[in-house]
Amino acid sequence: MLQLEAPAKLTIRFKIVSRRADGYHEIEADMVSLSLADVLSIRATHEPSVVTMVADPLLGGASRYQVAVDSANSVIRALDFLGISAHVEVKKRIPQGAGLGGGSSDAAAILRHFGYHGDLGEVARLGADVPPSLVGGHVRVGGIGDQVEALGDIERHYILFLPEFSISTVAVYRAFDRIGSDGGDNDLFLAACEVEPRLRALSEELHARFLRPVLLAGSGSTLFIEGSFAELGLVAERGGSNAHAAMLPSAVGEVVAVGCHAEPRLRRATTTSKE
Numbered sequence: 209m210l211q212l213e214a215p216a217k218l219t220i221r222f223k224i225v226s227r228r229a230d231g232y233h234e235i236e237a238d239m240v241s242l243s244l245a246d247v248l249s250i251r252a253t254h255e256p257s258v259v260t261m262v263a264d265p266l267l268g269g270a271s272r273y274q275v276a277v278d279s280a281n282s283v284i285r286a287l288d289f290l291g292i293s294a295h296v297e298v299k300k301r302i303p304q305g306a307g308l309g310g311g312s313s314d315a316a317a318i319l320r321h322f323g324y325h326g327d328l329g330e331v332a333r334l335g336a337d338v339p340p341s342l343v344g345g346h347v348r349v350g351g352i353g354d355q356v357e358a359l360g361d362i363e364r365h366y367i368l369f370l371p372e373f374s375i376s377t378v379a380v381y382r383a384f385d386r387i388g389s390d391g392g393d394n395d396l397f398l399a400a401c402e403v404e405p406r407l408r409a410l411s412e413e414l415h416a417r418f419l420r421p422v423l424l425a426g427s428g429s430t431l432f433i434e435g436s437f438a439e440l441g442l443v444a445e446r447g448g449s450n451a452h453a454a455m456l457p458s459a460v461g462e463v464v465a466v467g468c469h470a471e472p473r474l475r476r477a478t479t480t481s482k483e
Contacts, residue, residue, distance in 0.1 A: 213245040214317035215471055216302045217309035217341050218366060219426045222394045224384065228352075233381065237349045239340050240362065241471040244451040246310060247299040248283075248317050257293045259283050264299040266446050266453035268464045272303040272374060275311070282311035285334055286318040294318075301451075305374025307426025312337035316344075329354040337426075345473025361472040365436040368425070368466040369456070371410055375428040379403045393423055400428040406460040407431070413458055437467040 221238040228234060247264075259281060263273035275281065275298075283296055296318070302310030312335045319331060319342055328339040336353030346359040383399035390398040401408040407424075411431055414422045418440050420433045437444055437452065442465055444452035451468040 209249050209251045210321070211247060211249050212317055212321055213247055214298075214302075214310070214313040215241040215243070215245040215341075215344065216468075217313060217337055217426075218242050218368075218432065218470075219307070219394070220423070222396060222426070224389070224395045225350075227385065232352045233384075234351060235349065235353065238347070238359070239349055240346050240364070241341075241344045241473075242308075242366070242368075242451075243468040243471055244301060244308075244368070244466055246302050246314055246317075248314065248321075249297040249299075250318070250321060251295045253293050253295055255293060255295075257284065257287050258295045259287075260297045262297060262299050264301055265303070266301065266451060266464065266466060267455050268370070268462065269372070272305065272372075273300040275300060275304060282315040282335065283318055286315035289331070289334060290319070290322055290324065292322055303370055303374070305376070306370060306430045307375070307377075307424070307428045308368075308430055309337035309341055309426065311335065313341045316341035328356055343473065344471075346470065347473075358473055362470050364434060364470045365439075366468055366470070367433045367435060367437065367440055367442070368468065369410070369414060369422075369431045369433075370464040370466060371406065371429050371431075371458075372461045372463075373404060373406060373429055375400055375404050375407070377427040380427040393421075394426075396427050397424045400424055404429065410458055410460050410463065413460075437465075442467070 219239050223236045225234040261275040263270035331338045332354040339356050340347050340349045343356045348357040380399045383402045389395035411422045445454045453466045456463045
């Protein structure tokens with residue numbers, strides 16, 4: 209059985225260019241792959257596909273890491289897209305509803321593993337974050353996520369702040385269509401705070417504590433700061449999967465801080481093992 213990693217995706221700049229007649233939004237964004245990653249164990253088979261999702265958070269509760277295995281599951285959809293059967297176990301380290309593209313990265317890992325080299329516009333049907341996750345590394349993204357330009361690798365460290373709550377991407381875009389942007393690095397920040405007021409409270413608390421810019425990952429709910437654990441005076445309680453974590457109390461509940469770094473393009477950290 210082969211093991212491969214599906215890196216989280218961090219949006220470090222996000223602009224909405226326009227809203228199309230079909231309701232989709234044209235974007236311009238810069239994204240990087242992170243060392244925080246889900247781990248997939250995969251074996252091709254002639255039998256019907258079997259997909260298992262295992263919650264494996266660095267710290268905190270497991271509820272946001274539990275993913276349904278049904279027709280909407282990103283791994284099942286990727287296998288169906290390729291017309292391939294496989295047995296796949298996914299250890300989830302990337303929470304749902306966090307703006308980190310975990311499901312899309314899992315789908316992209318399946319596509320990469322089975323050698324997909326087709327049109328990025330086709331795989332965008334699996335999710336807007338699948339094309340940039342398929343290319344990987346530092347990328348510039350346009351269109352509805354289907355236009356991806358590979359940029360030079362960058363060496364940066366980030367602290368992700370994962371609150372207990374998640375945010376609906378659909379609800380955030382609807383709010384954006386009503387209220388627009390505040391002109392910051394992420395056009396969805398104002399809308400995300402309208403959908404989930406605790407996000408603004410947490411952002412202000414983190415800024416007051418660390419005196420650094422606090423940014424929104426995608427449509428949230430993850431906030432992030434550029435820097436390392438040492439630079440922010442944090443001490444890791446647990447490490448693993450090329451990341452380390454600490455639990456922080458806050459006014460909106462416990463927050464998991466995850467220290468990680470940008471990864472180069474198309475990382476293929478794979479190992480083989482006997483079943």
